[in-house]
Structure formats: C-alpha cells, structure tokens
Amino acid sequence: EIVLTQSPGTLSLSPGERATLSCRASETVSNNYLAWYQHKPGQAPRLLIYGASSRATGIPDRFSGSGSGADFTLTISRLGPEDFAVYYCQQYVGSPPITFGQGTRLEIK
C-alpha cells in the first residue's frame, strides 16, 4: 500500500498570497496517478487535479499541480477567500487499495 504524507498539516496564509502544498509518497507513483481534492465542511469533495498536473473540468487556472515519482505539489497562485479548505492528495496506481493523504488545512491568517 502506498502511504501519502502531506505537509504542512496546517498552512496559514492571507488572501492574495501563494499557497504551496506538498504530498510525498512512500514509493514511486506510477504514471503520475496522483490527484488533489478540495474539501469544505458539509460539502462534497471537489476534484482539482488528476494525473499530477491536469486540471479537472471547471477548475480555475490559479490551481496547478506538479511533480513526479514520489514528490508532488499543489500550488494555488493567488488565494481567494473561497480557497480556504482542507486539501487531500490521492494515489490511484493499479488496483486498490486507493489511498489518500491525511490532508492539509489551509486557513486564513
């Protein structure tokens, strides 16, 4: 099972700033099968990025994903007030089990 470790656990930033979230895998994530989700309380999770760097339908271009192998990054170039949420990475290599990181909480400073 691939274990995903996200850092930092909590990130405190102001609107307009740049956010950089990290996701490190316990082994190589083949084919860059790595996704990022945004999750707000009481709402359904929202797919942001798949394939490490492809934006999902309707996702603003201020969200970008990068990385390969075992190290991946989600960058939000200019934080809007609606971007404060919990972010999860997820790997989907081969057959289950599918695993998620423990999440990074992005909070308003």
Next chain:
Amino acid sequence: EVHLVESGGGLVQPGGSLRLSCAASGFTFSTYAMTWVRQAPGKGLEWVSAISGDGVYTYYADSVKGRFITSRDNSEITLYLQMNSLRAEDTAVYYCAKNLRNGMATYDYWGQGTLVTVSS
C-alpha cells in the same frame, strides 16, 4: 448535469446492519465504475470500496472486507453499500463517487454524503 444522492444513513447499534443507496443521474451509469469513500469525525478521507461498471468486479479496503458488500442495479441507476457487523469505528460520513474514467480511480463527482453512527 451529474447528480449523486446518498441515503440510508442513521444510528445503528454495534453488530447491526445498514444499507446505503446512491441514486445517480446525468451520465451513463452502467459505463462507469463507482466508489464509496468515508470520513470519520475529525479524520481524513478513507477509500472503502469500488465496483466496476458492469458490477462484476468489486474491491474492498481491508478494514471492511468480509463485512461490507458493494453492489449496483444499472437498470435502477443506483449504487448500494450493504454494511454488516458494524463497529464503532465505522462511524463516518459515507460518500459515493463516480470514477473520472474507466481505468482511472480518481473521482470527478461526489454525493453530499450520508452519516452513519454506530453506537449503543
């Protein structure tokens, strides 16, 4: 527009059973694998189970294997999760989710979730 609506959650005693449903609309249901993901109170997302579009193949997390059964009725456009021998640690919001595409277990649409509480 794609919609997924879960139902069937509630309070159940340890050792009891519950069946969750997920009604789908807005896409060709039978051609997509579907997944259950849960979130325990104060915890992160946990993958629970998946089922192929034709219902032939099912997959389970070790934590629920042998207790939960995922099925689907493509004529009724509904996904199910039969949960047996429930434990306190199964308490969570359960989400159904649609796979982005076949062969790619990442999820582009999710329901709002249904809360399952296992307690005496």
